[in-house]
Amino acid sequence: MNKAGKERIRxxxxxxxxxxxxxxxxxxxxxxxxxxxxxxxxxxxxxxELGIPFSDPTAEGPxxxxxxxxxxxxxxxxxxxxDLVRELRRDxxxxxxxxxxANVVFSYGAERFLGACAETGxxxxxxxxxxxxxxxxxxxVCREHGVALISLIAPTSENRVAMIAGEAEGFxxxxxxxxxTGVRSSITTDLEPIVRTIRAxxxxxxxxxxxxxNPEQAKKMAEKADGxxxxxxxxxxIAQYGKDAAPYVGAFVKEMKDxxx
Amino acid sequence: MTNPRGRFGIHxxxxxxxxxxxxxxxLEEAYDxxxxxxxxxxxxxxxxxxxxxxxxxxxxxxxxxxxxxxAKIYLKREDLxxxxxxxxxxxxxxxxxAKKMGKTRLIAETGAGQHGVxxxxxxxxxxxxxxxxMGEEDxxxxxxxxxxxxxxxxxxxxxxxxxxxxxxxxxxxMREWTKRISDTHYCLGSVMGPHPFxxxxxxxxxxxxxxxxxxxxxxxxxxxxxxxxCVGGGSNAIGSxxxxxxxxxxxxxxxxxxxxxxxxxxxxxxxxxxxxxxxxGMKSYFCQDEYGQIAPVYSISAGLDYPGIGPEHAWLHDIxxxxxxxxxxxxxxxxxxxxxxxxxxxxxxxxxxxxAYAQRLAPEMGKDRIIVITISGRGDKxxxxxxxxxxxxxxx
Numbered sequence: 072m073n074k075a076g077k078e079r080i081r082x083x084x085x086x087x088x089x090x091x092x093x094x095x096x097x098x099x100x101x102x103x104x105x106x107x108x109x110x111x112x113x114x115x116x117x118x119x120e121l122g123i124p125f126s127d128p129t130a131e132g133p134x135x136x137x138x139x140x141x142x143x144x145x146x147x148x149x150x151x152x153x154d155l156v157r158e159l160r161r162d163x164x165x166x167x168x169x170x171x172x173a174n175v176v177f178s179y180g181a182e183r184f185l186g187a188c189a190e191t192g193x194x195x196x197x198x199x200x201x202x203x204x205x206x207x208x209x210x211x212v213c214r215e216h217g218v219a220l221i222s223l224i225a226p227t228s229e230n231r232v233a234m235i236a237g238e239a240e241g242f243x244x245x246x247x248x249x250x251x252t253g254v255r256s257s258i259t260t261d262l263e264p265i266v267r268t269i270r271a272x273x274x275x276x277x278x279x280x281x282x283x284x285n286p287e288q289a290k291k292m293a294e295k296a297d298g299x300x301x302x303x304x305x306x307x308x309i310a311q312y313g314k315d316a317a318p319y320v321g322a323f324v325k326e327m328k329d330x331x332x
Numbered sequence: 333m334t335n336p337r338g339r340f341g342i343h344x345x346x347x348x349x350x351x352x353x354x355x356x357x358x359l360e361e362a363y364d365x366x367x368x369x370x371x372x373x374x375x376x377x378x379x380x381x382x383x384x385x386x387x388x389x390x391x392x393x394x395x396x397x398x399x400x401x402x403a404k405i406y407l408k409r410e411d412l413x414x415x416x417x418x419x420x421x422x423x424x425x426x427x428x429x430a431k432k433m434g435k436t437r438l439i440a441e442t443g444a445g446q447h448g449v450x451x452x453x454x455x456x457x458x459x460x461x462x463x464x465x466m467g468e469e470d471x472x473x474x475x476x477x478x479x480x481x482x483x484x485x486x487x488x489x490x491x492x493x494x495x496x497x498x499x500x501x502x503x504x505x506m507r508e509w510t511k512r513i514s515d516t517h518y519c520l521g522s523v524m525g526p527h528p529f530x531x532x533x534x535x536x537x538x539x540x541x542x543x544x545x546x547x548x549x550x551x552x553x554x555x556x557x558x559x560x561x562c563v564g565g566g567s568n569a570i571g572s573x574x575x576x577x578x579x580x581x582x583x584x585x586x587x588x589x590x591x592x593x594x595x596x597x598x599x600x601x602x603x604x605x606x607x608x609x610x611x612x613g614m615k616s617y618f619c620q621d622e623y624g625q626i627a628p629v630y631s632i633s634a635g636l637d638y639p640g641i642g643p644e645h646a647w648l649h650d651i652x653x654x655x656x657x658x659x660x661x662x663x664x665x666x667x668x669x670x671x672x673x674x675x676x677x678x679x680x681x682x683x684x685x686x687x688a689y690a691q692r693l694a695p696e697m698g699k700d701r702i703i704v705i706t707i708s709g710r711g712d713k714x715x716x717x718x719x720x721x722x723x724x725x726x727x728x
Binding site: 125126127129130132133136143148149150172173174175176177178179199200201202203204205208223224225226227228229230231235246249250251 | 348511
C-alpha cells in the first residue's frame, strides 16, 4: 500500500460529509456482496464497512445477526473474504474497513490477519468487543501494517471520551444510542456534548452510527458530525431482495448520500 | 498490559463493547469498596447462614467409599442450599452488591435454570425486578425451572438465536445490558465474562473451599488429597478449589462435559478440545472452528453446555495446577443413578460428572487417601430428562 490506511480514510472525509454503508460479506453470497459494494461506490459511498461474519455477534441486533447466520451458513470464511477484497480492489478505490469481532482476528493470528489486510487493501479495522483498555491486543500489529484501528465512543463513555479520542486514528465511530445495532425510530441521545469533547481532543473525523435508517435521520446526524454509518437498513434490503439486491442497495445509498451531502 | 488486574496469566481481560465499559468499571469500584467492608460481609454472612442454609454439610459417603474400595469419599453438599445449588452463594453476593450500588433490576442468563432460579429468588427477597434469559432449547429441557422462576416473579425470555442454549442466553443478556444500564445489574452466573466478574463470582463461591478446609480439619485433621468438581463456566469448581490452590498436595480436578465423547463434535469439553480465543468478554479456552467461529457445543447437562471456561481455570490448566478431565453423558448418567442408589442422594446431572470421575479415581487411590466431591446441585430438575435418556416416556 502506498499510503497508510489512516491517511486514505482521512481523505474520504475530506469531500464534505461522509456516507459510510455497511454490508455483511457473504450475505447471501460473495458475488452479491461484490455487486452491492460496486453499486455503493457508484452511488456515492465514501468509505465502506465490510463485515466479516461471526457466529455470536454480541453487539448486533436481530437484523445483522441474521445476516451473519446466512453468510456463515453459506460457507463464507475469512480467507474467502480476503479473496473478495483482492477482487474488489481491481477497480474499487474508496477506503474499505473491516468490521468484525476480536476472536475472528485472534483466531486467524493477528500478524497473519493484518498482513493479509495490508496485502489486499483494507484500510481500517473495527472491533466492537475491543475497548480502549484492550486495544494493545492488536494495535501494534495494526500500526506495523498501516491499518487504522478504529475507536468506538458510546453515549455511556462520559469521562472516557477525551481519553479515547486523544488516541484515536482513522475515524471515530460514535455510537448513537444505547443497545445493539438496528433500526431505531428516533435517536434521543444528546450527542453534541460528546462531539464537542471529541473535537477538543482530536482532529480525527467522527462518524455516527447505530439506528440510522432514513434520509431525515441521516441528515440530522450528519449535521452533528463528519459522517454517518448505516448498517441494518442496508442489510434489511439485502435480506429482502437476496441475490438481486445490488440495484436496490445502490438506490438507497444514493438517497442517503444525497441527504447527508 | 494496560489493565493487569483481571488477568489470570494471559487469560481474562475486558473484551466488551465500549457501551458497557463504565458499567464494569462502576461495578469494580463498588466491589473494591464493599469486599473488605465489615458491615457488607456481616450482612452477606447472615444471608448465607440464615437464608441459604450455610454452612453446607461435608458428608462422609461411607457406602460409596466401601463400594469403590479405595480413597475415603466426602461429599460437599451444595445441593442442600436453598434453591438447590451452589448458585445462590454468588447470587446473594451480587444482589446485595447491586442493591448497595442503587440498582433496582437484575438480569441474568441461565442454562439448567439453577442460576436463573437463584437470581429470581434473590430478586424476590430484595424487592428487585428480575429478567432471565434462557435458551429456548433449555426452557424445554428444564421446564420446571422456568415455572419456578415465574413463580418467584421473574420474567423468563426464551432465546431463539444460535444454538438456543447457554451461550446464546449469555449473548442476549449482554445485549440487554447494553440497552439498559443505569438501573440494571447483570448478575452473571459463573466465573466468566469480563473483569471483574470472574473475580467477584469466585470470591462469593470461595465459601465452598473455605468450609471444606475447616470441616475436613475438624473431621480428619488434615487436607484432602483431591477435590473434584464439575466445570462448565466453572463457578462451583473454582469455589471448591480456591482455598486449596496454595496447598500443592491437594489435586484439583475439574470434570468437563464430554457429551457423546471428545472425539465427536457433540461435546462441551472446552479445555480438552478447545483453543485460546476471545469471547464473551474474556480471553480463555473456547470450542471453535479454525476461523474462530464459536462451536455449537453439546452436553446432556444444560448447565455445562457452554463453549468456554472461566479464565482462572484456563490459567490453572496452563500452569498445571489443576487437571481438567472429560466425562461423557453416559458416564454422568450412570453416576447420577449410582449416587441415588448408593447414598440416597440424587445429584444434579452437572454434579454427576464429578461423581463419575471419582468413581474412576477412588479405586486407584489408597484407603488412607481422601477425596472431596462437590455436589454442586440437586437432581430433581433432571429426573425427567434422565428417564427419557433411559428410554422412559416421562414428561413433567
